[in-house]
Each structure stands twice: as structure tokens, then as C-alpha cells.
Amino acid sequence: MNQALEGIKVLDLTRVLAGPYATMILADLGADVIKIEMPNIGDDSRQFGPFVGEESAYFMSLNRNKRSITLNLKSETAKGLFVEMIKEADVVVENFRPGTMEKLGLGYDELKKINPRIIYAASSGFGHTGPYSKRAAYDGVVQAMGGIMSITGEKNGKPTRVGPSIGDIAAGMFTSIGILAALQYRNVTGVGQKVDVAMLDCQVAILENAISRYVVTGEIPNPAGNRHSSIVPFEPFETVDGEIMIAAGNDTLWTKLCEVMERSDLADHEYFKTNLLRNTNYDILRPMIAEAIKTKTTYEWQEILDRVGVPNGPINTVDKVLQDPQVIAREMIVEIEHPVAGKLKMPGVPVKLSETPGSIRRPAPLLGQHTEEILKEILGFTNEKIDELMKENIF
Amino acid sequence: MNQALEGIKVLDLTRVLAGPYATMILADLGADVIKIEMPNIGDDSRQFGPFVGEESAYFMSLNRNKRSITLNLKSETAKGLFVEMIKEADVVVENFRPGTMEKLGLGYDELKKINPRIIYAASSGFGHTGPYSKRAAYDGVVQAMGGIMSITGEKNGKPTRVGPSIGDIAAGMFTSIGILAALQYRNVTGVGQKVDVAMLDCQVAILENAISRYVVTGEIPNPAGNRHSSIVPFEPFETVDGEIMIAAGNDTLWTKLCEVMERSDLADHEYFKTNLLRNTNYDILRPMIAEAIKTKTTYEWQEILDRVGVPNGPINTVDKVLQDPQVIAREMIVEIEHPVAGKLKMPGVPVKLSETPGSIRRPAPLLGQHTEEILKEILGFTNEKIDELMKENIF
Missing domain, CATH: 3.40.50.10540 (Crotonobetainyl-coa:carnitine coa-transferase; domain 1)
Incomplete structure (x- = not known):
């Protein structure tokens, strides 16, 4: 069988x-x-x-x-x-x-x-x-x-x-x-x-949880764009030639991201050192990350972020999906x-x-x-x- | 058991x-x-x-x-x-x-x-x-x-x-x-x-078929909004108090829709009588449908369209999903x-x-x-x- x-x-x-x-x-x-x-x-x-x-x-x-x-x-x-x-x-x-x-x-x-x-x-x-x-x-x-x-x-x-x-x-x-x-x-x-x-x-x-979220908070959920509702940074950023999704899901990953962005000053900054602070100060933080990411191509960032273990991925169009090494493997x-x-x-x-x-x-x-x-x-x-x-x- | x-x-x-x-x-x-x-x-x-x-x-x-x-x-x-x-x-x-x-x-x-x-x-x-x-x-x-x-x-x-x-x-x-x-x-x-x-x-x-569509046509699919790729009308229209999805999947449904819009003149119109024509002449047709739908509330349209059997539905927010009679039943x-x-x-x-x-x-x-x-x-x-x-x- x-x-x-x-x-x-x-x-x-x-x-x-x-x-x-x-x-x-x-x-x-x-x-x-x-x-x-x-x-x-x-x-x-x-x-x-x-x-x-x-x-x-x-x-x-x-x-x-x-x-x-x-x-x-x-x-x-x-x-x-x-x-x-x-x-x-x-x-x-x-x-x-x-x-x-x-x-x-x-x-x-x-x-x-x-x-x-x-x-x-x-x-x-x-x-x-x-x-x-x-x-x-x-x-x-x-x-x-x-x-x-x-x-x-x-x-x-x-x-x-x-x-x-x-x-x-x-x-x-x-x-x-x-x-x-x-x-x-x-x-x-x-x-x-x-x-x-x-x-x-x-x-x-x-x-799924959109239902219990509404039931518990009474807030009717709306379209939320591509940003994670509670984790920062966790969204796509523009690169030289496209966009890359970066998901720094915890403070350790945040520190690693700061290093490769050559912005280690942000890692322990009193405005940004915890996820809660990064949420609170999102509006001043986002442009700083965007500026750093804008300097390299999507592929360059993939290589760099994979090396230090920060979850990331390109926003693949269908043609790129067909060429992805993991999809092929x-x-x-x-x-x-x-x-x-x-x-x-x-x-x-x-x-x-x-x-x-x-x-x-x-x-x-x-x-x-x-x-x-x-x-x-x-x-x-x-x-x-x-x-x-x-x-x-x-x- | x-x-x-x-x-x-x-x-x-x-x-x-x-x-x-x-x-x-x-x-x-x-x-x-x-x-x-x-x-x-x-x-x-x-x-x-x-x-x-x-x-x-x-x-x-x-x-x-x-x-x-x-x-x-x-x-x-x-x-x-x-x-x-x-x-x-x-x-x-x-x-x-x-x-x-x-x-x-x-x-x-x-x-x-x-x-x-x-x-x-x-x-x-x-x-x-x-x-x-x-x-x-x-x-x-x-x-x-x-x-x-x-x-x-x-x-x-x-x-x-x-x-x-x-x-x-x-x-x-x-x-x-x-x-x-x-x-x-x-x-x-x-x-x-x-x-x-x-x-x-x-x-x-x-x-699913996005892959073979790309493979066969060589065209990389992009975001397509809320409109069906090949059927007209098949998209949301604004009402007095919101939006309603209308899906007139064939010519019979199109005729029924024209009747309830009080636009029977469009049903057999040489520009709109077939789905192919409606696709070709979409840019002049859409505003006419939009104008008609804009005159009543979403609920009124639901009642009318359900009566004549034209597939339709409101764009429910999560609170509305919880109140929907079918979801409850x-x-x-x-x-x-x-x-x-x-x-x-x-x-x-x-x-x-x-x-x-x-x-x-x-x-x-x-x-x-x-x-x-x-x-x-x-x-x-x-x-x-x-x-x-x-x-x-x-x-």
C-alpha cells in the first residue's frame, strides 16, 4: 500500500x-x-x-x-x-x-x-x-x-x-x-x-480570534494594513528594488536587527528598547528603520537578516514563488x-x-x-x- | 460512539x-x-x-x-x-x-x-x-x-x-x-x-490556479481589487448606508438585476447584453449600475435581490457576522x-x-x-x- x-x-x-x-x-x-x-x-x-x-x-x-x-x-x-x-x-x-x-x-x-x-x-x-x-x-x-x-x-x-x-x-x-x-x-x-x-x-x-477579540473589546476590527497589530517592527519596508517583510518578534531579534542596520544606538534606546516602547513610539521609529532598509536591495537584506536569524522574506510575486529554492526543494x-x-x-x-x-x-x-x-x-x-x-x- | x-x-x-x-x-x-x-x-x-x-x-x-x-x-x-x-x-x-x-x-x-x-x-x-x-x-x-x-x-x-x-x-x-x-x-x-x-x-x-494562470499566460498577477476578473457585474457597489456585493454570474441574472434596478433598457442593450460585452464596455456600464444601487440601503437591496435570486451579500464587519441569521442558524x-x-x-x-x-x-x-x-x-x-x-x- x-x-x-x-x-x-x-x-x-x-x-x-x-x-x-x-x-x-x-x-x-x-x-x-x-x-x-x-x-x-x-x-x-x-x-x-x-x-x-x-x-x-x-x-x-x-x-x-x-x-x-x-x-x-x-x-x-x-x-x-x-x-x-x-x-x-x-x-x-x-x-x-x-x-x-x-x-x-x-x-x-x-x-x-x-x-x-x-x-x-x-x-x-x-x-x-x-x-x-x-x-x-x-x-x-x-x-x-x-x-x-x-x-x-x-x-x-x-x-x-x-x-x-x-x-x-x-x-x-x-x-x-x-x-x-x-x-x-x-x-x-x-x-x-x-x-x-x-x-x-x-x-x-x-x-478565528477576530471574533473573540471583538467580543471581548467591543471594538469592530477594520482593515489593518500589513503591520502586525502588537509587534514592532513586523511589517514590510521598502528596499532599493522592492520590499522586504521584517519580523523582529522579540527584543533579542530587535537588537540583532539594529546591529545589521548599523543603528545599535536604537537597540537600548530608552524609547525603543522594549516592544511596548516600540509600539508607543512607532511613529518616530518607523522612519528610522525605513531609512536604513532603503539602502540595500531585497536580496542583500535577505542574506544579511538570514545570517543573524531575523525572520524576513521578500514579497514574492507568483513568478518568484516558482523560483524560490525552498518551494522547489x-x-x-x-x-x-x-x-x-x-x-x-x-x-x-x-x-x-x-x-x-x-x-x-x-x-x-x-x-x-x-x-x-x-x-x-x-x-x-x-x-x-x-x-x-x-x-x-x-x- | x-x-x-x-x-x-x-x-x-x-x-x-x-x-x-x-x-x-x-x-x-x-x-x-x-x-x-x-x-x-x-x-x-x-x-x-x-x-x-x-x-x-x-x-x-x-x-x-x-x-x-x-x-x-x-x-x-x-x-x-x-x-x-x-x-x-x-x-x-x-x-x-x-x-x-x-x-x-x-x-x-x-x-x-x-x-x-x-x-x-x-x-x-x-x-x-x-x-x-x-x-x-x-x-x-x-x-x-x-x-x-x-x-x-x-x-x-x-x-x-x-x-x-x-x-x-x-x-x-x-x-x-x-x-x-x-x-x-x-x-x-x-x-x-x-x-x-x-x-x-x-x-x-x-x-491554486494563480500559478497555472501565470505559467500559461506569462503575465504576473497583481492585486486585482474586489472585481471579478472576467464576470461583470461581480463586485461591491455603494448603497445609501454601506456597500453590497452583487454577483450576476450569467445573462439571466443580469436581466433580473436590470429589472430591479429599473433599468430594463440595459438588459438587451447592444453594449451590455452579454458578459463579453459587459466586460468590453465596463467603464461606461459601471457608473450606471452604481447610480442605481446608490438609491437604496444595503438591507433594501438584499431583500430585493434575494427575491429575484441574484446572488448578493453585504460586506459584513465582524459584529454583523455575529448577528447574521444564517451564521446563527x-x-x-x-x-x-x-x-x-x-x-x-x-x-x-x-x-x-x-x-x-x-x-x-x-x-x-x-x-x-x-x-x-x-x-x-x-x-x-x-x-x-x-x-x-x-x-x-x-x-
Whole structure:
């Protein structure tokens, strides 16, 4: 057994981002993820640019390690096949609007009658309960409603959307956590269950201590810019050719920073010697640090600060992230050969397991690429049977 | 069995945020998390404000559902006790700088000799391998280096830090995913393993399609403000009393939006009737939408847009998040009674499991609150034995 989730069969009805991110995590760790797509159309994100030839880079980066079967779930014959597949599956994942699976007659209550061991995971905008349940949401909407925008942005500036779609991605991560926890429960009891994850809930969960901070102080948090709320210096400073984040988290690091800035006079200065003093006298201190940092390039400061152990880092653009020696050493950028699009770089697997390292075993599938293979493998169909079904236009 | 992770014993050596967030996820889903803290000091975040009396709200919100034992791991006697506890544990989690556990003689290679079933999870800034491995990182540093800042911020503005500590929180989430995947592997094979999660790696993982977008187009992504990159209208607009996010994701929604704006003339207008046209003619369209939205309050627009099904949401500040009917209905704000601090509100459990719902079973522990209880329960010590050990100043 080379993969942690080897042998776990996942039927994946998800589209676009939150759901596919969840099943990508499972697939990267070894689950057999079978993507069930609408014939001719498939996952909406197959139409999202940019494209390599006619293949969506967006789709390809989220759907590696998965196989694709087409199935028109509006047809009764296709529903029958899906139900047969449910009998052989461990997990089913969907991110439709709540109620969609019930309308198809394939809601959790139906599926668990067919396979009581099935783990049914639903990722949706607002969840399967509550007054907003039936509403559609997008990443931008839940970032707005969930509070994260209100505390992101320049000091005294406007609420700002987080660049990556953290509304979707956080939901994808918590969905995979829910599935894995349900798997543990099933390993002990033999019983499956439903996992209901809402994008909005996940935004509240990642707000974390902003909530208790508000509750305790009564102060409504605002965008705070790039400065740490209570540690000085802990923010980016301009260099000759860019910016560098400097995080002198305690007085020892402050002393070291003063030395390399050639401002040892500041280290024990009665205005600056403790973090509390540095906070109080921030307005006179910041320009002095800024003046010193402005004299060298970002790279020069990295070398100097790393040598004395002051935590720091450049504000990397995406191109620089791909060149970072640590990112490369950790295999966090992988290059996958796609049969049509050729080689494509994308993020690697962030969960590093010593015995069963995650792996990229196959590129994202073409639409319906594995339909026959899966019908034979899971349902034991013959070529004749498949030919017959093909006439029904369900694939 | 009422909880998904019931019976899973976690020895938790983590401090501050990334590690405690990982073990909070496990504890919320039923794991027995035993926090091992330095005598007299404990988790550093016990000193982080704001405080309720002398109790840190920061600490309390991250450490619910856990028990606390003090143990000075620099003492040989204490190490002996820790080793005995390892024999009874399923998981150990730490977020020290790489090498710290090895220096204590308690690295994974040692611990797996004692208990080959142990799952050893390490969450660190840069991971346990690679050229930066030994460096310290903080949330601000990995947000800078990992690229998320470079694509967050106002259009043409500066790179912006994400308000919540997403550098820590993403690492905490992936650490819990790694532990749960390792548990699945152990359930099949009986063998434990090491889970090595780096904050920087996780930042790369959540950049997601920003990476393949750059690779395919060669364009370095910049902060893009709050507007969707390819859908119009999909951004916040000012109202009488604030802002509202409006996400008209397709032409049908666009038509509905035009109706309620009383601008049906725009719906089929040759400049605006398709999304492509709306993108092309954005500069003349936006002011027209803005003018219409400016006439009513945020709440009025919510009512109107919800009625016709156009996805929308207010940009909630944290106080508003706590009052949101959906957030309340989903129990995403919980109030916990702490024996010293009284009642405190914090985020609920975002993973909703039908058979084994996550739960808050106890408030965050006082430092060493459960030392005796745990020594008796796990190691079977008598009062006499404990009294004897107390003299060694290891608790």
C-alpha cells in the first residue's frame, strides 16, 4: 500500500472550485476519484480560461489524479448506473445547490438505503440548513458576508477581497476534513454519514480570534494594513528594488536587527528598547528603520537578516514563488504532462507523509476519457453492454 | 460512539496558532487532545491579549475541548513520563522549529521505536527539509513569500496581507488533513508515519490556479481589487448606508438585476447584453449600475435581490457576522462558559456531520488543570506516586 487513501473510491459530482479542491486533496493522497460529468459539457470550469490549446489550465490544475466518466443523471438509465456505482463506492461528493440531489431522487436519504456505508459530502454556499440554504453563493459573496474582507486591506482603507478564492478553498479543505473524519468513524462502526459544509461557515471558522477579540473589546476590527497589530517592527519596508517583510518578534531579534542596520544606538534606546516602547513610539521609529532598509536591495537584506536569524522574506510575486529554492526543494511546484496540452506547472501536495507520500499519478482527464474503463471495472460491463447503452445517449 | 474521532488520543505540544488550530479541529470532532505545556509559562498565547480578567481570549478560542498537563520536557524524569504517554497515544503534534524534538531526544525516529503506530505531525514555517528548514517563520513572512500578498489588494495598489492569519490557519488545516489521512492508512496497515507540513507550502497550495494562470499566460498577477476578473457585474457597489456585493454570474441574472434596478433598457442593450460585452464596455456600464444601487440601503437591496435570486451579500464587519441569521442558524457562533473568564463567544464547528456532530464539550483548560487526572488516567499513577514526582519540579 503506497498511498494513504489507497482503496477509497470517491464518486465526484463536483464542479468548478470548492468541491474539486476537496476531491483533489483526497486524490493527491491516493483516493480513486471518479469524476462524473454531464455529457458534452462537463465541469463548467472546462470553459474557464486561460487555455492551452483547447484545454483549460484552471480545470487541469484542479483535476489531476482524477478519472472522468460522463453520465446524464437526468436519464433514468443513467440514474440506475449511478446507483449501482454507489453500491461500490466509499464516498460521494457534490457541490450543487441544496435540494438538487433530492430532486434527482439521489439525496443522502435515498443513497444511504442503497449503501449504509456511504459517506455523502455536500459543499454548498450556505449549507443544507438555515434560512439562506437555497440561495446561490459565489466566492466573492461569502468573502463579503463572512467578515474576512472587512479585516483585509490597507490601514484606513476599504474592505478588500482576498486574491485567491479563499471562500471556495477553505470550504474544499473543510469538506476533505469532514470526509476523512467520517471515514475514521466508519472504520470503527461500519456506518457512513452526511458531511454538510457551507462556504459561509468556513469563512467564520477562519476569522478565528477576530471574533473573540471583538467580543471581548467591543471594538469592530477594520482593515489593518500589513503591520502586525502588537509587534514592532513586523511589517514590510521598502528596499532599493522592492520590499522586504521584517519580523523582529522579540527584543533579542530587535537588537540583532539594529546591529545589521548599523543603528545599535536604537537597540537600548530608552524609547525603543522594549516592544511596548516600540509600539508607543512607532511613529518616530518607523522612519528610522525605513531609512536604513532603503539602502540595500531585497536580496542583500535577505542574506544579511538570514545570517543573524531575523525572520524576513521578500514579497514574492507568483513568478518568484516558482523560483524560490525552498518551494522547489519541497516539490511544491510540479510539472504534469497532459496528453493534449503538454507540460503544465501547478502546486504540489502540501501534506508530506513519510510512508505514503502524496503523488501526481495522472493528469486531469479529458471529458469522459474513462467512461468505458470505469463501466467495465466497477460495474463489470462487457463491450456489448456498453455499446447498447451508448445508444441511449446517456454518456 | 457519539463523535467521529472518539478514542483517538492526541498528545499536543503545539503553541500559538498553526498547531493549536490543527488540534482544535481534531478536538472539535471528538479526539481526546492532551495539551502538554511548560510549567509556569504554558502556551505563549496565554500571554496574548485581549484578556478577560487574566485569561487570554486568543488562547481560549483556540484551545476549547482540550485538557492541559504541565511537563518540563528538559527534565529526564519528565521525558520518561512523556515516553510512557507516547505508548498510549495515537497522535503527537508539535510546531517547534525543526530539530527541537531531536535535540530533546524525542524526534520521530525515537518515538516510532517506542510506538510504531504513532502518527507524528510537525507543523513548521518552512518544513523539515530544504534550505530554509531551520529558519523561523511567522504568518506575515510566509504570506509575503508565498505569493498571496502579491495578488491581494486594491487594483494598482500595494500587496496586502490577508487579515486573518491565513499562513498559520491553512497550515493548521492541512496538518489535520495529514493526520486524518495517516489514521486511515494506520487503520488498514497498523503502521504510523510522520506528517510534515510547512506554512510556506500551504500558501503555495492555496494560490491554486494563480500559478497555472501565470505559467500559461506569462503575465504576473497583481492585486486585482474586489472585481471579478472576467464576470461583470461581480463586485461591491455603494448603497445609501454601506456597500453590497452583487454577483450576476450569467445573462439571466443580469436581466433580473436590470429589472430591479429599473433599468430594463440595459438588459438587451447592444453594449451590455452579454458578459463579453459587459466586460468590453465596463467603464461606461459601471457608473450606471452604481447610480442605481446608490438609491437604496444595503438591507433594501438584499431583500430585493434575494427575491429575484441574484446572488448578493453585504460586506459584513465582524459584529454583523455575529448577528447574521444564517451564521446563527448554523451554530457558527458558540458561547462557552469558562470557569474563570465566564461566557465567551467564538467560532463554531464548520464540519457538520449528521451522525457524529462536532461539539464543544469543555472550555479551554487552565494551565496544568488536568495534570493529576491525566497522570492517573493514562499512566495509572497513584496519589503517592504523583506527590513524589511533584517534588522534582517537573509539572
